[in-house]
Amino acid sequence: MTTHLYCVLPTERHGDPPSDLRGIDGARVRSMAMGGLVAWISDAERGMPVSIDGVRAHDAVVEAALETGATPVPARFGQEFVSDEACRGALESYSDSVTTLLADMQGFVEMTLILTPSTRRMIRDLEPGIPAMIDSERSGAGREYMESLRAREAATGSVRRSLDSLDKRLTDATKDFVRRRAVHDQVTRLPLRTISHLVPRPDVANYKAAAFSVASTTELRFLVIGPRAPYSFCALGNSDTGLHGMKLAD
Amino acid sequence: MAPAPDDDEIDTEQLVLGDLLHHVLDKGVVISGTVTISIADIDLLVLDLRLLLSSVETAVQRNVDRTLNQLSAGQGPST
DSSP states (O other), rough: OEEEEEEEEEEEGGOOOOTTTGGGGOOOOOEEETTTTEEEEEOOOTTTTOHHHHHHHHHHHHHHHHHTOOEEEEBOOTOEESSSSHHOOOOOOTTHHHHHHHHHHHTTEEEEEEEEEBBHHHHHHHOOOOOOTOOOOOOTTHHHHHHHHHHHHHHHHHHHHHHHHHHHHHHHHHHHGOOEEEEOOOOOSSOEEEEEEEGGGGGGEEEEEHHTTTTTOOSEEEEEEEEEEHHHHOOOOOOOOOOOOBBBOO | OOOOOOOSSSHHHHHHHHHHHHHOOOOOOOOSEEEEEEEEEEEEEEEEETTEEEEHHHHHHHHHHHHHHHHHHTTOOOO
């Protein structure tokens, strides 16, 4: 068995996890106090596979921590240690950074905006690849193919400009409630954009209202996700970006 | 189940799940299976056996690179 780390919380504002809280594979979540913080951990199988259920279970524990009223610093999924003591040692090796980050995050939550093309048809039109319906045996097929690629490139460029415009309108509308902003790496070649904002807890309702005051376009719409733990603001001063939760171990 | 019409909005649930995976995972996670997140039947995210959360394009490129490396080393591509 190994020890799986979900998140850390400030000790002074937090007690034990709810007794019925279960983590990955139904494991009981327990706390481990150290210094000025407490870690929420559970047992886990060594080399635990990634699964959607596992990711959801990890996030559910972090969400439970957020519901205590304190703001947890979430760990990235898969932070696995050979024992509780090894987990404690890893946290102690980043003690100053974790303590500072934890203090900085108190009173804040993360809100996420996902900007996306509006319909399935638009995504299909933007999908790179060999255009269908071109008969390669027919005269002029090569030119038709190149023209279709140019048309697709133009459509992609148009959507990207619309994304920039919608991004700017959302940024302007929400700026009074945003303390920090993180734009996630593009993980697809399609024009989806994920923007995370660090927002004071009392301003969540105002933030949402401001975001929803911005109209979607025929091309694009957006989703507002949150409040959630600040996964996108967890840099510990090591080489990691901190965009996917705190990373202590490889 | 019949496929959704092209003019339908993209499933919010799929977008939210994709976002969750992206927030919680990153490169370096060891996994034992393959999970593909698709939107509108287009594979957007692939979790494959080689420690990564990446775009399909990146995953395909890595496969191509690996095969080329194996060929240049005089090995046949693995199956």
